[in-house]
Amino acid sequence: xxxxxxxxxxxxxxxxxxxELRCDPISGHTALYWYRQRLGQGLEFLIYxxxxxxxxxxxxxxxxxxxxxxxxxxxxxxxxxxxQEDSAVYLCASSFPGLAGYEQYFGPGTRLxxx
Amino acid sequence: AQRVTQPEKLLSVFKGAPVELKCNYSYSxxxxxxxxxQYSRQRLQLLLRHISRESxxxxxxxxxxxxxxxxxxxxxxxxxxxxxxxxxLLGTDKLIFGTGTRLQVFP
Numbered sequence: 164x165x166x167x168x169x170x171x172x173x174x175x176x177x178x179x180x181x182x183e184l185r186c187d188p189i190s191g192h193t194a195l196y197w198y199r200q201r202l203g204q205g206l207e208f209l210i211y212x213x214x215x216x217x218x219x220x221x222x223x224x225x226x227x228x229x230x231x232x233x234x235x236x237x238x239x240x241x242x243x244x245x246x247q248e249d250s251a252v253y254l255c256a257s258s259f260p261g262l263a264g265y266e267q268y269f270g271p272g273t274r275l276x277x278x
Numbered sequence: 279a280q281r282v283t284q285p286e287k288l289l290s291v292f293k294g295a296p297v298e299l300k301c302n303y304s305y306s307x308x309x310x311x312x313x314x315x316q317y318s319r320q321r322l323q324l325l326l327r328h329i330s331r332e333s334x335x336x337x338x339x340x341x342x343x344x345x346x347x348x349x350x351x352x353x354x355x356x357x358x359x360x361x362x363x364x365x366x367l368l369g370t371d372k373l374i375f376g377t378g379t380r381l382q383v384f385p
Contacts, residue, residue: 205377
């Protein structure tokens with residue numbers, strides 16, 4: 164089977180516009196994560212979905228950021244009124260919590276550039 | 279608080295030199311720790327986990343509960359080891375990543 168996929172791979176948008184980033188996790192993976200990776204920086208946790216539980220939104224940097232997940236499949240990360248500091252690579256990962264010890268499988272990322 | 283600290287943003291060594299990437303954690307309980315790696319233009323991927331006590335690509339990591347550390351080591355670095363390395367802790371319900379260390383291995 165395919166790994167985690169993300170679309171688009173690159174997105175250039177003007178400051179103030181809204182963007183939607185998509186993540187398709189590995190089939191059967193109940194957990195899904197979004198991270199942000201700024202140029203030259205480490206991995207910044209944004210939000211975590213686990214099954215039907217309420218998502219952990221503790222990493223979202225502002226109310227301009229939101230995410231949804233349909234069941235245990237696709238997730239979209241929405242950034243409203245984008246700012247230049249939102250420019251980064253947005254990574255999605257999925258995992259199946261269990262004996263594997265929560266190994267996360269990462270997608271290739273979406274590179275967002277806000278001009 | 280559950281936290282992972284990687285004190286070095288950048289570590290530069292010459293080929294053949296020993297490497298140690300530092301990782302310290304804060305966790306009450308028995309921790310499960312991992313190292314993830316991201317090579318240039320590749321996806322972030324699991325390198326090793328402490329419960330497996332494995333050596334991957336010559337790298338090992340030993341959990342030291344007394345020092346709350348999980349440093350990643352390799353006796354002889356190779357150029358292909360150049361990458362971004364993240365230490366991660368399995369928290370209450372999710373993985374907690376450190377901020378990462380970029381390893382540069384010069385020829």
